[in-house]
Amino acid sequence: MTTTASPVKPRRSLSARREGRDGLVMIAPTALIVVVIIVVPIIWNVVLAFQDTSLKTIAEHGVTGSPTLDNVLAVVTAPSxxxxxxxxxxxxxxxxxxxxxxxxxxxxxxxxxxxxxxLVRTFMLLPYVAPVVAVAFVWKVLLNPQYGLLNAWGTSFLGWNAPIDFLGQRPLALMTVIFFDIWRYFPFAFMFFTARILAMPNEIEEAARVDGATPSQAFRHIVFPQLVTTIALLCLLRLIMTFNKFDDVYLLTGGTAGTEIAPVRVYDQLTGNLDIGGAAANALVLAVILAVFLTVYMRFFGRKGQDA
Amino acid sequence: MNRLAFELRLWPVLRWALIVFLIVITVFPFYYMVMLSFVPIEQLLTHPGRLWVPVQSFTADTYAEVLRSEDDGGQGFAHFMRNSAIVSLSCTVLTLVAVIPAAYAVSRLRFRGRDTIGAMFLAVYMFPAIVIAIPLFVGFTKVGLGASLVGLVLVYIALTLPVSVHMLRSYFETIPESIDEAAKIDGASRWMILRRITVPLAMPTIMSTALYIFMIAWNELLFALLFLVTDRDSWTVSLGLTQLANGIEVSKTVLMAGSVLLTVPVVLLYGLAERALTEGLTAGADKG
Structure with missing residues (x-):
C-alpha cells in the first residue's frame, strides 16, 4: 500500500486517499486538544502582551482594547x-x-x-519520579536553620558557629536551588546515558585496554566520543526544561533571596498584581529569547548532530 | 607506580565512593520523610539531628490528623487524594484514547500535513508553561471552567500528549508492517487492525505510557495553583501540601505524613513498572 501512495501524483489511488482520510481522523482529537489548549493560548498571549489589560477589564469588556507597546517596553526597560x-x-x-x-x-x-x-538503579530514579512538592518540602525541613538535620549536624559535628540559612540568603539560596535541581534531574540524564551505553559495542574499548590503554584514556578516546550526541541532546533538553521551570524555585524559596527566576516573576505579576498584560508581555519576551537561543543552537549544532 | 597501575587502583575506589554517595542522596530524603511522618512535632524540635525514632515516641496520629476532614479538625487530605485520583485517572484514560490512534497514524499512515503536525508538536512545547497559563487562566475563568477539575484535566491532557505520542510511536514503529498488510488482505479495516492487533501487541508500552501520564498529572503544581487555589474543596494533594506548608499552623510532621501520602502512589506504580517506563521514555536515545 505504502508503495503505491505517492503525494506527487496528481490523482491519487483510492487506497491512498482512504489512508490520508483515516490518518487525519485518527490524529484529529490530539491535534484539536493541542490547538485549543496550547496554540490558541500562545497566540492569545501575544495579543494580551500588546494590550493594557487587567483581569477586571477582561471580565467586563473581553479582548477589545487597542494595541499598545507599553507592556513590552515596560518589560524590557525594567532592571528587575x-x-x-x-x-x-x-x-x-x-x-x-x-x-x-x-x-x-x-x-x-x-x-x-x-x-x-x-535495585540500586531503581532507587536512582526516585528523585525524578517523586512529586516535586513532597521532595521540596523534605529539603526545606532538612535545611531549616531551627530544626533542620543539616544545621543540627553542622553545628554539633562540623563546628559551624551558627546555623546556616541555606534558602534565605544570597548567593547561597541560588546555589541551593541549583543543587536541588541537580539532585532532582540527574536521574533523567542517568536514564538516557544508561540506554546509550547499553547499546554501545564493547569490542573497541576492550581492544584498546588489551593494548595497554588506561581506563581514562579508553574513556577519553573511545567511550566519550560515542556519548557526545547524547550529551548534546540532554543539555539541550534540560536547558529548555529548566529555563521554563517554575515549581522548584517557587516551592523552595518563592523567588526570594536572589532566586527570582523569570517564570516565578511572571507568576507574581499575574497573581500578585493581576497585571495580565505585563505578565503576558514578560512571558512573550522569555519565549522569544528561548526561540532565538534555540535557532542559534540548531544552526551551530543541528547539522553536526544529524550525521552522527 | 605507573599510570595504568595507578588508574586501576583509583577508579574502582572512586566508583564505589560514587555509588555509595548516590545511594545516600537518593534514598535518604525518602527515609527521612517516612521517619518524620511517624513522630510528634516535639521530637523533631528537641532532637533535630536524630536519624531514628525511639519506639515509644512512634505515633500514627500525624496520619489521622492529615487525613481527617477539616470539619473534624484534620487537614482534609483524604479529600485531596480523591481529587487527585479523579484528575489523574481521567487524564490518563482520555489521553490514551486520543494518543493511541494519533501515534498509530503518525507511525503508519501517509497523509497530507503529517510532517507539519509533527513539527508543530515540537515547536509548541518549547514555550514556557507560564505562557499558556495566562490565557488559559483568563479563558477558563470566562467559560466557567476556572475553578473546576475539568479544566485541570484538559490542561494535563495537553501537557502529556507530546511525550505520550513519542513513546507509543517509537514502539509502533517496531511492529512489522507486514502484520498490518496481512490483516488488511483478510479484509480488516484500519480501526480493526489498530484495536485487534496493534493495541494488544503494544500493551506493555501502553501501560508504561499510562503510568507516565498518571505521574505527570498526579505531581503537577503550577496549573492547580493557578486554577484552584481559592477553592479548597477542589485542591489536589500537591496543591494542598503546598498551601499548608506555606503556613505555620500545621505541624511539620503532620505535613510529612501528607508528603508520604502524596509520594506513595507514584513510587508504588513506578516500582511496578520501572523498566517499562525507562525504556519508553528513552526510546530512540540508544541510537546516539
Whole structure:
C-alpha cells in the first residue's frame, strides 16, 4: 500500500486517499486538544502582551482594547526583568551542567554489574519520579536553620558557629536551588546515558585496554566520543526544561533571596498584581529569547548532530 | 607506580565512593520523610539531628490528623487524594484514547500535513508553561471552567500528549508492517487492525505510557495553583501540601505524613513498572 501512495501524483489511488482520510481522523482529537489548549493560548498571549489589560477589564469588556507597546517596553526597560533573566540563565546552565555531569558519572559507575545493581538503579530514579512538592518540602525541613538535620549536624559535628540559612540568603539560596535541581534531574540524564551505553559495542574499548590503554584514556578516546550526541541532546533538553521551570524555585524559596527566576516573576505579576498584560508581555519576551537561543543552537549544532 | 597501575587502583575506589554517595542522596530524603511522618512535632524540635525514632515516641496520629476532614479538625487530605485520583485517572484514560490512534497514524499512515503536525508538536512545547497559563487562566475563568477539575484535566491532557505520542510511536514503529498488510488482505479495516492487533501487541508500552501520564498529572503544581487555589474543596494533594506548608499552623510532621501520602502512589506504580517506563521514555536515545 505504502508503495503505491505517492503525494506527487496528481490523482491519487483510492487506497491512498482512504489512508490520508483515516490518518487525519485518527490524529484529529490530539491535534484539536493541542490547538485549543496550547496554540490558541500562545497566540492569545501575544495579543494580551500588546494590550493594557487587567483581569477586571477582561471580565467586563473581553479582548477589545487597542494595541499598545507599553507592556513590552515596560518589560524590557525594567532592571528587575534583566536581573531575573540573568538569574534564570545561571540557574538553567548550572542545573543543566550539574545534572548531566552527575548523570553521566552515575551511568559510568553502574556500567559493570554488581550485586544489587538492578535495585540500586531503581532507587536512582526516585528523585525524578517523586512529586516535586513532597521532595521540596523534605529539603526545606532538612535545611531549616531551627530544626533542620543539616544545621543540627553542622553545628554539633562540623563546628559551624551558627546555623546556616541555606534558602534565605544570597548567593547561597541560588546555589541551593541549583543543587536541588541537580539532585532532582540527574536521574533523567542517568536514564538516557544508561540506554546509550547499553547499546554501545564493547569490542573497541576492550581492544584498546588489551593494548595497554588506561581506563581514562579508553574513556577519553573511545567511550566519550560515542556519548557526545547524547550529551548534546540532554543539555539541550534540560536547558529548555529548566529555563521554563517554575515549581522548584517557587516551592523552595518563592523567588526570594536572589532566586527570582523569570517564570516565578511572571507568576507574581499575574497573581500578585493581576497585571495580565505585563505578565503576558514578560512571558512573550522569555519565549522569544528561548526561540532565538534555540535557532542559534540548531544552526551551530543541528547539522553536526544529524550525521552522527 | 605507573599510570595504568595507578588508574586501576583509583577508579574502582572512586566508583564505589560514587555509588555509595548516590545511594545516600537518593534514598535518604525518602527515609527521612517516612521517619518524620511517624513522630510528634516535639521530637523533631528537641532532637533535630536524630536519624531514628525511639519506639515509644512512634505515633500514627500525624496520619489521622492529615487525613481527617477539616470539619473534624484534620487537614482534609483524604479529600485531596480523591481529587487527585479523579484528575489523574481521567487524564490518563482520555489521553490514551486520543494518543493511541494519533501515534498509530503518525507511525503508519501517509497523509497530507503529517510532517507539519509533527513539527508543530515540537515547536509548541518549547514555550514556557507560564505562557499558556495566562490565557488559559483568563479563558477558563470566562467559560466557567476556572475553578473546576475539568479544566485541570484538559490542561494535563495537553501537557502529556507530546511525550505520550513519542513513546507509543517509537514502539509502533517496531511492529512489522507486514502484520498490518496481512490483516488488511483478510479484509480488516484500519480501526480493526489498530484495536485487534496493534493495541494488544503494544500493551506493555501502553501501560508504561499510562503510568507516565498518571505521574505527570498526579505531581503537577503550577496549573492547580493557578486554577484552584481559592477553592479548597477542589485542591489536589500537591496543591494542598503546598498551601499548608506555606503556613505555620500545621505541624511539620503532620505535613510529612501528607508528603508520604502524596509520594506513595507514584513510587508504588513506578516500582511496578520501572523498566517499562525507562525504556519508553528513552526510546530512540540508544541510537546516539
Amino acid at each position: 526583568f534583566w536581573s531575573s533573566l540573568w538569574t534564570t540563565i545561571i540557574y538553567s546552565v548550572g542545573a543543566t551542567a550539574g545534572s548531566v555531569a552527575l548523570g553521566l558519572a552515575a551511568a559510568l559507575a553502574f556500567r559493570r554489574p554488581f550485586r544489587g545493581r538492578g
